[in-house]
Amino acid sequence: MAKRIVxxxxxxxxxxxxxxxxxxxxxxVNDMEQLNSSVIRVFKLHYPIDYKPIIDDIVKDEVEFYAHTILKFGVLYDAWYKVGTSKEFGDFSKVLFRSSADAGNGEMISERWYVWHINEPHVYVGKLTKEYQHAERGGVMSxxxxxDRLKYGDYMSKYPGY
Incomplete structure (x- = not known):
């Protein structure tokens, strides 16, 4: 019987x-605007392999990036494990995500971009101007x-314009 992941x-x-x-x-948080997926904030610091986590210190670290993902698969496949909990979530109200309406369309550079803040409607912006290029990839990431992003600093799957 498979273990229940909560x-x-x-x-x-x-x-x-x-x-x-x-x-x-x-x-x-869960983002209702992106399939009700889990949003994570990833911290910048790299700790020694023998580090014993102090949750209060971890959640005070600078955030490197935000992403949508499905947490249970990471647990199920031993990619990550829970070490604690904190009620300190930081201010994520200004986190901006982006997604293209024609992702996966060959080598074409998209000019059909949408941006959004967590739990707010997508806004069509067309061409991805400098104003929005800092936005995180908005898809639900495996x-x-x-x-890959934790190890190499970027996602290995690429789409022109990301």
Whole structure:
């Protein structure tokens, strides 16, 4: 029988990177505008592999990026594990995501972009101007894509314009 995986807003997770360091992220909210997916905030610091987590210190760290993901698959496939919880979520009201209406359309550079803040409607912006280029990729990222970004600093799957 498969184990039941329960995640709650505030949960803090650890990812062990190639048995060399630990990275942490926190589940902060569900985004109703993106399939009700879990939004995580990933912290910048890399910790030694033998580090014993102090949750209050972890959640005070600077945020490196935000992403939508499905937490249970990362747990199920041992990509990450829960180390604690915190009611400190930071201010995510200004976090901006982006998505293209024609993603996956060959080598074409999209001019059909949408942006949105968590739990706010998507806004069509057309061409992705400098004003919006800092926005995070808004798709629901697989656990393997999250691992790639933690390890390499970027997602390995590319789409022109991202």
């Amino acid at each position: 995640t709650k807003i505030g949960d803090v997770f650890c990812v062990e990177i190639d048995n060399q360091c630990k990275r942490y992220f926190q589940y902060i 656990y393997t894509s999250i691992l």
